[in-house]
Amino acid sequence: MTLHWTSDLEIGIPVIDAQHQRIVEYINRVDHAHRTHESAEVLNVLDELVDYTLSHFAFEETLMEEAGYPFAKAHKKVHQLFARRIDNFQQQAKAGEDITEELIHVLKAWLVNHIKRDDNDYSDLVRANLEGATKRVKARKEGWLSRLFG
Ligand SMILES: [Fe+2]
Ligand SMILES: [Fe+2]
Structure with a gap:
């Protein structure tokens, strides 16, 4: 079944929400390829999904660390365990095992x-940190602008 993006999946940080939405799209593409029996496509999209998800994880981990989120390490560990789990699935799929149904689930x-x-x-913490950083950049730019035009 198609996974629908709903507002309860939003965490309120647009850049992260957009990445999560893209991951949902990838999962739906794997699902669709599986249902239409395109096994080569399943493996291809799965590779893309894994690539994209790993960069999303790295991005998220940087934001958490920058914000001083106290559970950043534990969160990173959760990402690592999941990546390992998916890697196992990929190995099995490449070996010709029929695990796609379970994997999609x-x-x-x-x-x-x-x-x-x-x-x-x-x-909350990451959003506040991002907003603070944006303000600092703006303030710097304004300072630079006012010096130039003042
Ligand atoms: Fe995420
Ligand atoms: Fe995460």
């Missing part, structure tokens, strides 16, 4: 749960 369940609990947990 795990992807959907894990992602929804992780976004709603773990990602949502860092959102």
Whole structure:
């Protein structure tokens, strides 16, 4: 079944929400390829999904560390365990085992749960830190502008 993006999946940080939305799209593409029996496409999209998800994880980890989120290490560990789990699935799929059904189920369940609990947990702190950083950049720019034109 298609995984629909709903507002309860938003954590309120647009850049992160957009990345999560993209991951949902990838999962749906894997699902679609599986349902239409395109096994080569399943493996291709799965590779893309893994690539994209790993960079999303790295991005998220940087934001958490920058914001001084106290559970950044534990969160990173959760990402690592999930990446290992998916890697095992990929190895099995490449060896010709029929694990796609189970994999899609795990992807959907894990992602929804992780976004709603773990990602949502860092959102307030990371948002505040991002807003502060944006203001500082703006202030610097204004200072530079006023010196130039003042
Ligand atoms: Fe995330
Ligand atoms: Fe995460």
